[in-house]
Amino acid sequence: MAERRDVVIIGAGAAGMMCAIEAGRRGRRVLVVDHARAPGEKIRISGGGRCNFTNIHAGPKNFLSANPHFCKSALARYTPRDFLDLVERHRIPWHEKTLGQLFCDNSAKDIIAMLLAEMKAAGTELRLSTPIGAVEHDGRAFRVVTEHGTVEASSLVVATGGKSIPKMGATGFAYRIAEQFGLTVTETRAGLVPLTLDPAMLAAHEGLPGVAVDVVARHGKAEFREAALFTHRGLSGPAILQISSYWREGEEIALTLCPDVDFAAAIAAARRENGRQAVQTVLAEHMPKKLAQLLVTELGIDGPLAEQSGRRIEALLQRLRDWRLRPPGSEGYRTAEVTLGGVDTAALDSRSMAAKAVPGLYFIGEAVDVTGWLGGYNFQWAWASGHAAGGHA
Numbered sequence: 369m370a371e372r373r374d375v376v377i378i379g380a381g382a383a384g385m386m387c388a389i390e391a392g393r394r395g396r397r398v399l400v401v402d403h404a405r406a407p408g409e410k411i412r413i414s415g416g417g418r419c420n421f422t423n424i425h426a427g428p429k430n431f432l433s434a435n436p437h438f439c440k441s442a443l444a445r446y447t448p449r450d451f452l453d454l455v456e457r458h459r460i461p462w463h464e465k466t467l468g469q470l471f472c473d474n475s476a477k478d479i480i481a482m483l484l485a486e487m488k489a490a491g492t493e494l495r496l497s498t499p500i501g502a503v504e505h506d507g508r509a510f511r512v513v514t515e516h517g518t519v520e521a522s523s524l525v526v527a528t529g530g531k532s533i534p535k536m537g538a539t540g541f542a543y544r545i546a547e548q549f550g551l552t553v554t555e556t557r558a559g560l561v562p563l564t565l566d567p568a569m570l571a572a573h574e575g576l577p578g579v580a581v582d583v584v585a586r587h588g589k590a591e592f593r594e595a596a597l598f599t600h601r602g603l604s605g606p607a608i609l610q611i612s613s614y615w616r617e618g619e620e621i622a623l624t625l626c627p628d629v630d631f632a633a634a635i636a637a638a639r640r641e642n643g644r645q646a647v648q649t650v651l652a653e654h655m656p657k658k659l660a661q662l663l664v665t666e667l668g669i670d671g672p673l674a675e676q677s678g679r680r681i682e683a684l685l686q687r688l689r690d691w692r693l694r695p696p697g698s699e700g701y702r703t704a705e706v707t708l709g710g711v712d713t714a715a716l717d718s719r720s721m722a723a724k725a726v727p728g729l730y731f732i733g734e735a736v737d738v739t740g741w742l743g744g745y746n747f748q749w750a751w752a753s754g755h756a757a758g759g760h761a
């Protein structure tokens with residue numbers, strides 16, 4: 369005998385929990401199942417343990433999707449202010465870090481505790497450590513077969529996220545269910561991910577790991593002005609993670625180093641004042657010494673500033689303005705913060721996240737082909753899409 373509920377939500381992550389709260393408040397009998405031992409594991413590790421839970425500037429322009437209009441409806445109906453109201457009602461201390469990014473003062477666990485308290489108040493049930501065997505549909509109800517029995521419901525919400533960080537239980541489950549029901553899944557790839565450099569370049573960059581510098585990172589029309597970080601494998605830091613979502617394997621990215629500095633003026637002034645100093649000494653006034661050294665070495669610049677030809681200095685300025693790099697790959701899903709692509713938005717209703725062709729079936733959160741920038745946008749999508757489905761399921 370199958371248990372009966374109105375709504376079964378698979379996945380107790382950010383989107384699934386928000387959906388449960390909203391559906392529960394409407395009086396629906398809700399069961400959330402997850403194969404993990406704890407809910408909201410990605411919330412727990414997010415934002416360095418302090419969860420960048422939203423971004424006050426979040427809007428459709430901050431998301432990548434085959435259909436950039438799809439996210440508009442849900443984002444407009446559940447805004448960063450709505451989530452912040454919830455956070456404040458629970459007296460969770462928070463602060464804005466930079467660029468509209470809101471973080472917990474204390475711990476990401478505050479957000480998980482808040483969601484669990486809201487789920488309880490809404491009368492929903494959470495079942496953890498429950499692997500899912502199969503999902504069946506007889507045209508009327510969904511049957512979710514788990515290791516701990518079968519549950520039947522008229523609405524099924526798939527909130528199992530993307531493929532990033534498989535070590536934490538990420539699976540391609542949502543894509544499999546979408547395909548089982550005839551929905552298209554767009555190409556998936558790792559996003560917000562560090563990029564690798566080839567071994568020869570890494571050898572030349574020896575000593576740089578740990579060095580950070582302000583940059584504008586560019587790829588096509590996308591550009592992000594934040595920090596870049598050299599690592600043992602290649603490049604990371606917010607600017608690189610942001611641009612990685614626009615980049616594809618083997619393509620070039622461009623970096624402007626220290627965009628606030630007018631290097632042409634700085635070098636001209638230094639040449640007038642003390643032409644005997646080394647070029648890297650002038651650069652090191654504005655960037656880490658090791659990076660300054662690498663730049664001059666790579667361009668074969670040696671000796672005092674006064675002895676450098678105009679051509680050499682121009683080559684250096686060009687490198688500072690427009691450093692072209694061709695990363696051969698990324699660190700992949702192992703370290704990616706998100707999965708780009710996913711359940712095709714063309715198959716979903718943008719107001720409710722329901723599959724147009726399968727009444728009662730919903731996809732929310734990262735599983736859907738909507739991916740945010742770094743900076744609290746991905747959680748805002750999880751809250752907004754979860755809220756949208758919870759209002760209908």
Ligand code: FAD
Binds near residue numbers: 532536
């Ligand atoms: P998830 O949070 O991934 O939840 C999916 C749930 O489904 C999980 O509980 C999982 O156990 C469960 N599940 C998966 N497969 C199955 C299955 N087969 N059967 C049963 N259950 C299953 N975004 C921000 O906006 N701000 C941040 O600060 C931030 N920091 C991040 C830091 C890291 C290290 C990472 C990896 C991501 C970060 N993100 C951040 C992105 C954000 O965590 C995700 O976009 C968000 O968690 C997606 O929510 P979701 O509910 O769709 O999926």
